[in-house]
Amino acid sequence: MGDTNELSGSPAPLTPAVFHILLSLTDGPLHGYAIMQSVEQTAGQQMGPGTIYGSVQRMEDAGLLRDIAEGSGEAATAKRRRYYDLTEVGREALASEAARLARIADLVREKDLIPG
């Protein structure tokens, strides 16, 4: 029974940052830097650590992510890093947002604004 908070109750659209982060985690857990790189690829935008982890924290509070504190396979000298994984709620939110975007894309195509 968690506290109520601002991010729950998904009908509101996700912010681009949140969407891309969720997207990057669809293939399995990643740590912070990996998420950064993935988002850079998909969104074309560079995000710094502060932005990434800020969003991660909020998404955790909203129940979209969880932190699996699992030892990484990296060299022994690296500190233990945190890995994040999607929760069920997160998957659902991602799915519904993707659907929404798809609907918009269909609309756009109908209007002949983009080829396809």
Add this chain to the structure above:
Amino acid sequence: MVGSRSNFVISTGVYSLLLMAHPRRFRVRFKADMVSDFRDICRDRAAGKPLLGRISAWILILKDLAVSVPREHLYSWRRRRHAKQMRVVRHERHHAFKSNDIGGAPYHGEPRRSRSPGWIIDMITQDIQFALRTLRKQPGFTVVAILTLGLGIGATSAIFSVLNAVVLQPLPYEDPDGLVRFMETTPEGWDFSTSQPNFIDYRAQSTSFTDMAAFTFLTFGLLGEGDPTQISANPISASAFELLGAKPLLGRTFTGAEDRPGGDTRVVLLSEAMWQERYGADPDVIGRKLILDGTPYVVVGVMPESFDFASDPDLWMPLAPDPGENRGDHRLMAIARLKPGVSSEQAHADLEAIGAGLSEQFPDSNGGWSARLEPFDEWMIGSQVTQAMYVLLAAVGLLLLIACANVSNLLLARATTRRREIGLRAALGAGRGRLVRQLLVESLVLGLLGAGLGLVLAYWALPLIRGLGPMGIPRIDAVELNGLVVLFTFVVSLLTGIVFGLVPAVQISRGSLQAALQEGGRVAESGSRRLRHLMVVGELALAVMVLIGAGLLINSFQRLQRTDPGFVAEGVLTVPVALTGEHYTPDMQGQFITDVFEGIGALPGVTAIGATNISPFSGGSTAIELTVEGREVLSGEDYPFAAWRAVTPGFFEALGITLKKGRFFSFEQDWGRARESVVINETLANQLWPDEDPLGKRIGLGRNEAENLASVVGVVGDIVDTQLESDPGPMIFLPYSGGWPWMTLLVRTSGDPALLTAAVREQIWAVDKNLPLPGIAPLEENMSGAVARPRFNMQLMGIFAMVALLLAAVGVYGIMAFAVARRTREIGVRMALGAQPGKLVAMVIGQALKVAGVGVGLGLFAALWLSRFLETLLYETAPTDALTYAAVAVILLAVATVAALLPALRATRVDPKVALTTE
């Protein structure tokens, strides 16, 4: 590559540091990962293009910080606020559950935060912001409180700055602790100045001092453009400058060769003021010539303003003490510096030994004389001034306490309106300690704001104080608001805040916790009310003390002013003249007198004219030992001592001194016959010939003057002409017809003496057109200067008393108004039951008087006990003067009555219907 690796480590360190900007919770969680990510970013970007890559990495990082730091703080704040709201909901649910016996969610109190250094600053900043917000919401209260505090703190700062400049600041001389004033003492033990031969001998023979120096006072005439001017000069020892560690502004000080009779003594040091006024601060003034009374002097240097002595002269010249001068002519002031390690007791013993030696060697002049030392700063500042300053500081401290009591009361009165708000915060988990802290911060903020206003008020008041300050108070021009005063004000304001804030804070927080969530909670009321009444009692007691202090000083001052000095000062004009020119032989001086008397005597309105060597209250005095005919003198102590005045015929008439026996001096009988007749005062007559007629008895001036006796031709009433507070002492008057250059003419007129100034000047210049005539003033002015210091004390104290009275009245008004407001219901009931308005007024006033009575009573007791500290400042007024105490008590009770009247009248206008429905 080692270089790039260390760069890397540095970069990482810098980034870690920058991460401190994030909120704590965020940092704790993500810092490690963020630092690792930073490393990865740098490494990836630097691959291939090290410099550019690093730069681009840093650009990214900095942009990221700029965006994420504020965002995280905002998020963090929102979370906290939300969490608090949730706790209120849970708490209320919890209480409801408890009372209704329904199971509910368990209540978790506010989690203990882990303490880290940043936490305290956060909390204090929060408290201060909250305090400012609260104060802004209640402008009426805030303005009154700040004004009250501003008055109290401002007055305290002003007085402290005076105390600082006058008493506390070290004297502007090098190592002032080793400096002492050297004085000779007569056989009776009176302090006296020293003479040139004595000074030379003491200086040569003493072993306790690194050196000694002496100086005296002279005036010269300086001719130039415009009116002839009088120059004041201090002949001074060359050793004085080294003794005081004083360096010249320009040029040099005197050499030993110049400080010797027969040496090159025609040199002067200008004062900075004279250098600026007469020479336009000309840097080439060294070597210029100056003609003083016909003799040329050469300027060898300029002394800075800080080198001012008791008299602030225009210039200094070498003293050149002459061992051949009259040993009995004591005219030098002397100072000395104790050798390191020598105590004043040792020095005293040394001086006494030398004195005894001189007494044996020169029994005529030195028989029975000795010497003593006085600390330098006591001479420069004077213990009376120090005492007065501390008394004023105490008074102003009382004033501040009254202001604190008033503000405390205001805070307590506000408690009822704030109970709900504070109670809510208590429910949100703020502990008692936190609440008290918050309220204290409010008080401190108020205190600091009051201090700000106070400093502004003090800044305005200082020029006024400087103007009020009599010339007798040294260094009063240096009074200013400097760093020390501001620091003092700051500390005072913090203490003030704690003093007036602590009690209300504790009281409010105690009452609020229970009362908060109850409806119409009256639980805390009675305790609070008693406290407020106690405050007012305290205020009134303090006000009584300040008022009594002022009353005693006023009384004392009035008695001082009314003291009969033995002569009539009204209508007399004083004209100091310095007949020092080379052509002024004793005969010429006498001629000057007769010519001028003729000229001035013919002016309309002039009823009498005379002259004396010491004008009343001019700051000087002369004294001498007497040889009485027919009295055996066995040792030095047996010579009677008397103050002497050389006066012309007409002197007694000009001053309106009463003749008791015999006659006054006259031109026919005494002019030109200096040593034949004398006039004595009653005290001396009673001392020397208590049972005989003094007329015709013979006295010699000085010791062993049995060959040169003069007859007593008159006995006059006692006069006081040095300090109004002193008792008249024995005095002897000698007839003057020339032989002493510094005289003061006394002109009695039937009208306003000031109006005669121009005419008198004309008459004098008709006789000698080159005579400088500064300082012509009515005698009353000189006398008022003599009481300047007591007047200053009285005026300041009076101002404090007025403010104290005002604050106390406000305090009484406050509690009465509040009491009436809260008892509206009760009053309404009474009126509905037919009570007379008159009775109601009487009831309210009666209550006010009860409180006032206790306060006044306490104050009277306290004053009785404390007023002894005023004793040295009082003249012919007992510290327990019953009339003053009674008057103050009556005034305060009257004020309390008036202060309670307004609320009382308001009570009678209460509409019973309204009253009965008021909560």
